[in-house]
Amino acid sequence: MINANLKSTYAADERVLNNRYKQAFVYAMIAALALFTAFGNDYLILIASQMGILLIAVVGINILTGYTGLVSLGHGAFVAIGAYAVTIFGNLGAGVIPAGLMPFISVPLAVALAAAVGVLVGLPSLRVKGLYLAVATLAANFIVIFLIEEDLFAPWTGGMVGINTNVPNLLGWELDTKREMFGLIAVVGLVSLLAAQNLIRTRVGRAFIAIRDRDYSAEILGISLLRYKLMSFALSAAYCGLAGALFAYFYARILPEQFELALSLNLVAALIIGGMGRTMGPVFGVIIVVMVPELIKVLFGALAGDSAGAGQLRAPLQQIAFGVLLVLFLLKEPLGINQIVDRILRAANRWPFARG
Amino acid sequence: MGQFVQFAINGLMAGAIYALIAVGIVSVYKATKVVNFAHGYLIMFGAYFYFTFAVIVPGQPWAPTWLASWQPAWMIEMKGDLPMFSPVAAVLDWVANLPRILLGLAGALVCNAILGRIIERVLMRPLMGQSIFAMIMVTVGLISILSGAAQLIWTADAASVPYIAPNMPIRFELFGTMIFLFGTDLVNMFVALLLFGGIVAFVKFTKGGIAIRATAEDQSTAYSMGISVPKVFSRAWVLASTTGAIAGAILATRNGISPSLGLFGFSVLAIVLMGGLDSYVGVLIAAMVVGVLEAMTQWKMGGGWAEIVPYVTVLVVLVWRPHGLMGQKEVERI
Numbered sequence: 001m002i003n004a005n006l007k008s009t010y011a012a013d014e015r016v017l018n019n020r021y022k023q024a025f026v027y028a029m030i031a032a033l034a035l036f037t038a039f040g041n042d043y044l045i046l047i048a049s050q051m052g053i054l055l056i057a058v059v060g061i062n063i064l065t066g067y068t069g070l071v072s073l074g075h076g077a078f079v080a081i082g083a084y085a086v087t088i089f090g091n092l093g094a095g096v097i098p099a100g101l102m103p104f105i106s107v108p109l110a111v112a113l114a115a116a117v118g119v120l121v122g123l124p125s126l127r128v129k130g131l132y133l134a135v136a137t138l139a140a141n142f143i144v145i146f147l148i149e150e151d152l153f154a155p156w157t158g159g160m161v162g163i164n165t166n167v168p169n170l171l172g173w174e175l176d177t178k179r180e181m182f183g184l185i186a187v188v189g190l191v192s193l194l195a196a197q198n199l200i201r202t203r204v205g206r207a208f209i210a211i212r213d214r215d216y217s218a219e220i221l222g223i224s225l226l227r228y229k230l231m232s233f234a235l236s237a238a239y240c241g242l243a244g245a246l247f248a249y250f251y252a253r254i255l256p257e258q259f260e261l262a263l264s265l266n267l268v269a270a271l272i273i274g275g276m277g278r279t280m281g282p283v284f285g286v287i288i289v290v291m292v293p294e295l296i297k298v299l300f301g302a303l304a305g306d307s308a309g310a311g312q313l314r315a316p317l318q319q320i321a322f323g324v325l326l327v328l329f330l331l332k333e334p335l336g337i338n339q340i341v342d343r344i345l346r347a348a349n350r351w352p353f354a355r356g
Numbered sequence: 357m358g359q360f361v362q363f364a365i366n367g368l369m370a371g372a373i374y375a376l377i378a379v380g381i382v383s384v385y386k387a388t389k390v391v392n393f394a395h396g397y398l399i400m401f402g403a404y405f406y407f408t409f410a411v412i413v414p415g416q417p418w419a420p421t422w423l424a425s426w427q428p429a430w431m432i433e434m435k436g437d438l439p440m441f442s443p444v445a446a447v448l449d450w451v452a453n454l455p456r457i458l459l460g461l462a463g464a465l466v467c468n469a470i471l472g473r474i475i476e477r478v479l480m481r482p483l484m485g486q487s488i489f490a491m492i493m494v495t496v497g498l499i500s501i502l503s504g505a506a507q508l509i510w511t512a513d514a515a516s517v518p519y520i521a522p523n524m525p526i527r528f529e530l531f532g533t534m535i536f537l538f539g540t541d542l543v544n545m546f547v548a549l550l551l552f553g554g555i556v557a558f559v560k561f562t563k564g565g566i567a568i569r570a571t572a573e574d575q576s577t578a579y580s581m582g583i584s585v586p587k588v589f590s591r592a593w594v595l596a597s598t599t600g601a602i603a604g605a606i607l608a609t610r611n612g613i614s615p616s617l618g619l620f621g622f623s624v625l626a627i628v629l630m631g632g633l634d635s636y637v638g639v640l641i642a643a644m645v646v647g648v649l650e651a652m653t654q655w656k657m658g659g660g661w662a663e664i665v666p667y668v669t670v671l672v673v674l675v676w677r678p679h680g681l682m683g684q685k686e687v688e689r690i
Contacts, residue, residue: 132629327501331479
């Protein structure tokens with residue numbers, strides 16, 4: 001999509017959305033989301049909300065894995081920290097802070113806490129790389145979930161049985177329906193996506209990319225690995241914390257088992273399926289990761305009805321489908337759906353001339 | 357003091373099994389440079405295969421009765437006048453179970469070897485020469501596939517499986533306290549250590565082992581010296597899945613069979629990194645240390661905290677020594 005894209009100033013070249021197609025796409029998305037929030041049916045709103053929450057977390061992991069090149073298999077822990085922190089702050093401050101202001105205080109606090117833990121978990125990244133880091137983050141995930149389940153903290157976290165969450169109240173506007181919540185999720189999701197797109201255009205984002213491409217070379221160019229690797233960890237953890245906060249607001253109850261390894265793997269899988277290091281990658285990935293299990297559920301419902309045997313088969317099948325998708329993409333299209341979409345758009349753009 | 361010794365011995369016995377599981381991860385890493393995140397799930401398959409051949413198959417109507425429980429005349433005669441809980445009775449029970457234990461072990465070994473080969477052929481071989489990240493992520497995808505498949509295949513509630521060795525209690529006094537052990541745990545430990553030693557010797561001294569080490573050192577040089585690298589890859593995977601089958605059978609008798617057996621793989625992964633990915637000795641030390649630390653944590657702080665011991669130790673060790681206790685430091689060229 002590079003034709004008819006004349007730029008005569010540097011400012012035009014440095015814009016976040018640097019061509020008309022991107023601008024048009026974003027405005028169209030905003031309009032579509034607004035219409036969907038108003039008129040979409042309840043079931044679709046529920047699915048879309050799940051996608052939106054997951055999307056924010058995947059955008060975060062994209063900053064770390066896609067742009068900085070650090071692998072993490074433990075980002076479920078940061079989602080957990082965000083979700084629990086928002087709930088616990090909400091409960092502790094219930095009488096002290098007016099309810100209408102609560103989310104404006106507890107969400108930033110939760111995000112900051114997730115980022116702080118992110119820095120802590122990221123510390124090994126200075127000395128180890130690749131799979132060592134993957135295992136270190138995996139270990140962090142197990143430890144965080146264990147601490148949440150531990151009896152010692154059960155008065156605050158609710159332990160194994162989980163904890164009831166609060167209804168968000170934005171300056172007196174209680175978001176007690178899923179539709180209202182989806183509105184909030186859509187706005188936050190869109191803003192975080194644009195913020196990520198903006199990030200890679202800045203000095204920090206370019207430093208991340210330099211580290212991904214070759215970290216020693218980046219260091220020689222004057223990029224402090226310590227600072228930028230930790231910054232990347234903090235940013236991605238903050239995104240995941242934000243996703244966690246919305247998760248807690250969206251569901252009536254949160255359980256520690258929702259944030260276990262399965263979630264961390266889901267996040268990474270969504271990123272790989274969608275396409276790493278691309279802004280739209282997380283969007284495509286999240287759509288697949290949420291839709292495929294849902295489709296299997298619908299198909300099963302149509303084929304087998306509600307018999308008990310079908311229910312027993314469904315969960316393993318969803319799991320297998322998920323693994324097969326991840327493996328297939330790695331084998332056949334390691335750059336993800338984004339690459340496929342790019343190819344289609346390129347072909348459409350050049351039609352009827354050479355494709356490729 | 358006696359308590360300490362008791363828990364230390366328990367820890368060493370658990371550590372030996374960790375070492376046996378770890379040997380699979382190290383072997384695959386040495387040959388193919390892939391860290392197998394799904395190794396725990398291979399072990400889980402081993403456990404389920406053992407369960408299938410040692411419990412389900414002998415329970416079928418078409419199976420001969422001696423398979424389920426071997427009762428020759430001399431055994432019934434011997435058993436007749438034995439007191440309860442005598443060691444001889446435990447041994448006799450074991451002998452009666454022997455046919456199905458052997459069938460279970462053989463079945464688990466063969467099936468897991470086939471499974472390992474299939475994984476290597478279908479998933480890992482096409483990725484040869486691709487980035488390490490892709491290979492690791494394929495093993496992550498394998499986690500979902502294997503755990504889903506296990507739930508799909510073995511839907512029945514898992515019954516208990518026969519012990520691999522006679523399960524008689526052993527008691528003796530040390531430092532004024534009774535030490536209490538089970539015979540089967542001791543045998544498990546010896547089997548695990550023996551296998552570990554056997555594999556180390558295999559890699560060190562045999563032709564196939566030298567091929568594995570040569571491939572680990574430099575793939576293209578190994579190729580040009582006439583070593584078939586793909587063959588080395590599949591040999592390493594088969595080695596990992598067969599040791600995994602034995603480890604799975606042992607774990608099945610210790611912890612019972614459930615899909616959560618796969619999680620063992622992750623704590624063992626932590627142990628492997630702690631010891632150094634390519635060092636058998638380092639991994640053995642790390643496995644023993646973690647086993648003992650876990651037992652001590654269990655003693656002092658309760659069972660829950662023992663779960664996270666491997667993960668906490670790996671974080672500490674990685675910050676202190678990034679390549680593990682005895683791992684080789686990678687030299688990187690820009």
